[in-house]
Amino acid sequence: MKKIDTKTRILNAAEQLFAIYGFNNTSLRQITTEANVNLASVNYHFGSKKSLIQAVLARYLQVFMPTLITELDNLTAQQTNTNQLNLNDLLHTFVKPLLALNQISAQSARNFMVMIGRGYSETQGHLRRYISENYGETLNHIMQLFASTLPNISRTELFWRLHFSLGALVFTMTSDSALAEISESDFSEKVSTEYIVNKLIPFIVAGLKN
Amino acid sequence: MKKIDTKTRILNAAEQLFAIYGFNNTSLRQITTEANVNLASVNYHFGSKKSLIQAVLARYLQVFMPTLITELDNLTAQQTNTNQLNLNDLLHTFVKPLLALNQISAQSARNFMVMIGRGYSETQGHLRRYISENYGETLNHIMQLFASTLPNISRTELFWRLHFSLGALVFTMTSDSALAEISESDFSEKVSTEYIVNKLIPFIVAGLKN
DNA sequence: GTAAATTTTAAACAAGTGTTTGAATTTGTG
DNA sequence: CACAAATTCAAACACTTGTTTAAAATTTAC
Numbered sequence: 001m002k003k004i005d006t007k008t009r010i011l012n013a014a015e016q017l018f019a020i021y022g023f024n025n026t027s028l029r030q031i032t033t034e035a036n037v038n039l040a041s042v043n044y045h046f047g048s049k050k051s052l053i054q055a056v057l058a059r060y061l062q063v064f065m066p067t068l069i070t071e072l073d074n075l076t077a078q079q080t081n082t083n084q085l086n087l088n089d090l091l092h093t094f095v096k097p098l099l100a101l102n103q104i105s106a107q108s109a110r111n112f113m114v115m116i117g118r119g120y121s122e123t124q125g126h127l128r129r130y131i132s133e134n135y136g137e138t139l140n141h142i143m144q145l146f147a148s149t150l151p152n153i154s155r156t157e158l159f160w161r162l163h164f165s166l167g168a169l170v171f172t173m174t175s176d177s178a179l180a181e182i183s184e185s186d187f188s189e190k191v192s193t194e195y196i197v198n199k200l201i202p203f204i205v206a207g208l209k210n
Numbered sequence: 211m212k213k214i215d216t217k218t219r220i221l222n223a224a225e226q227l228f229a230i231y232g233f234n235n236t237s238l239r240q241i242t243t244e245a246n247v248n249l250a251s252v253n254y255h256f257g258s259k260k261s262l263i264q265a266v267l268a269r270y271l272q273v274f275m276p277t278l279i280t281e282l283d284n285l286t287a288q289q290t291n292t293n294q295l296n297l298n299d300l301l302h303t304f305v306k307p308l309l310a311l312n313q314i315s316a317q318s319a320r321n322f323m324v325m326i327g328r329g330y331s332e333t334q335g336h337l338r339r340y341i342s343e344n345y346g347e348t349l350n351h352i353m354q355l356f357a358s359t360l361p362n363i364s365r366t367e368l369f370w371r372l373h374f375s376l377g378a379l380v381f382t383m384t385s386d387s388a389l390a391e392i393s394e395s396d397f398s399e400k401v402s403t404e405y406i407v408n409k410l411i412p413f414i415v416a417g418l419k420n
Numbered sequence: 421g422t423a424a425a426t427t428t429t430a431a432a433c434a435a436g437t438g439t440t441t442g443a444a445t446t447t448g449t450g
Numbered sequence: 451c452a453c454a455a456a457t458t459c460a461a462a463c464a465c466t467t468g469t470t471t472a473a474a475a476t477t478t479a480c
Binding site for chain 2: 466467468470
């Protein structure tokens with residue numbers, strides 16, 4: 001065994017390249033070169049490129065989801081009749097699990113969000129299917145929680161507003177390099193994932209409440 | 211000359227396929243087959259695939275921008291000291307120019323927005339550069355107008371919130387087929403571009419104002 | 421109507437893609 | 451150490467990509 005095994009090195013390289021160039025514009029040769037492994041090892045360890053994409057996502061979810069569930073449980077445990085669940089707190093519950101991803105490798109939090117975004121438009125829905133098959137229950141639970149903090153909004157309305165929110169998040173992360181470019185030249189500010197998320201939450205809260 | 215000339219047929223086919231599959235996942239063979247023209251005619255009429263992408267965007271902008279400028283002028287002409295420019299009105303000013311695109315072909319309004327979104331992440335910024343080179347002045351003017359309706363918000367803050375808004379719009383349009391799929395099965399509602407935009411504007415207004 | 425310019429066409433090009441192969445090498449186990 | 455299993459490797463596979471070519475067809479202009 002090397003210090004870092006081949007499988008992990010492929011995942012690390014793929015994660016970064018997918019986030020930058022997208023799934024279809026990242027070749028296995030790019031990935032294996034970056035990872036310093038043989039071209040054929042992707043198919044040996046993962047079977048196919050499609051499976052590799054799913055494996056990258058799966059690694060995020062294995063870290064993100066348990067952490068998120070714990071945090072959500074903590075939050076709901078604190079609720080009483082007099083102390084109702086609050087939208088702002090609910091949204092902040094996502095921050096820690098998200099930033100926890102950076103323990104996988106630097107920028108993983110951002111890469112994860114970019115991947116979610118690309119999953120909607122680039123992979124004919126097989127990533128979306130993967131998520132709803134494996135975490136559908138949790139997702140319903142989350143939807144439930146949002147609904148309870150916004151009791152006056154219809155399900156349809158909530159559905160759309162949550163997607164607007166997801167869009168604001170995902171687009172900002174996907175266009176990140178472009179935005180950072182503009183932002184830094186125009187305003188000369190450093191942009192970290194945390195920085196953006198903290199600007200985003202108030203925006204989303206206002207939009208969701210309307 | 212045929213009823214519709216080759217150049218236009220290529221543009222029409224490219225527009226649709228780009229919106230669905232993205233730039234890099236749409237081949238010239240797909241486009242020329244869909245357009246019922248010879249493969250080589252793309253390079254003959256446009257020079258390269260990259261130029262074709264730009265030509266598709268240019269066609270949108272030639273319709274969208276003049277209409278938008280007219281509408282914005284109408285809006286500012288109505289302003290007096292007592293009748294200040296309003297954020298909600300400003301946003302609604304974008305709707306007509308946007309839907310005017312549907313005269314190019316059905317769904318062009320949506321395709322335009324999808325293209326803007328993809329332009330941020332898929333083309334290494336050459337579409338963004340094209341826009342700011344050709345319409346930079348108008349864009350600054352628009353930024354100006356937003357700033358005047360939100361005098362209490364810093365330039366940096368406004369910059370980010372406008373991109374959140376753009377993200378909400380663009381992501382929703384890009385993931386449209388996916389969302390429509392979910393939405394229809396879950397809520398059985400028809401989703402038109404207008405429908406989405408009308409749901410989106412209040413969301414954005416609230417988020418921008420905060 | 422004929423010559424010139426424009427456009428269309430089929431074929432081929434080089435380059436890049438994911439995947440498979442079978443031999444070489446490394447690793448784990450008795 | 452020796453054997454077997456797991457892994458790595460270079461090479462080739464079949465296929466798709468954007469682009470170019472040069473001949474054929476069409477349109478335009480005189």
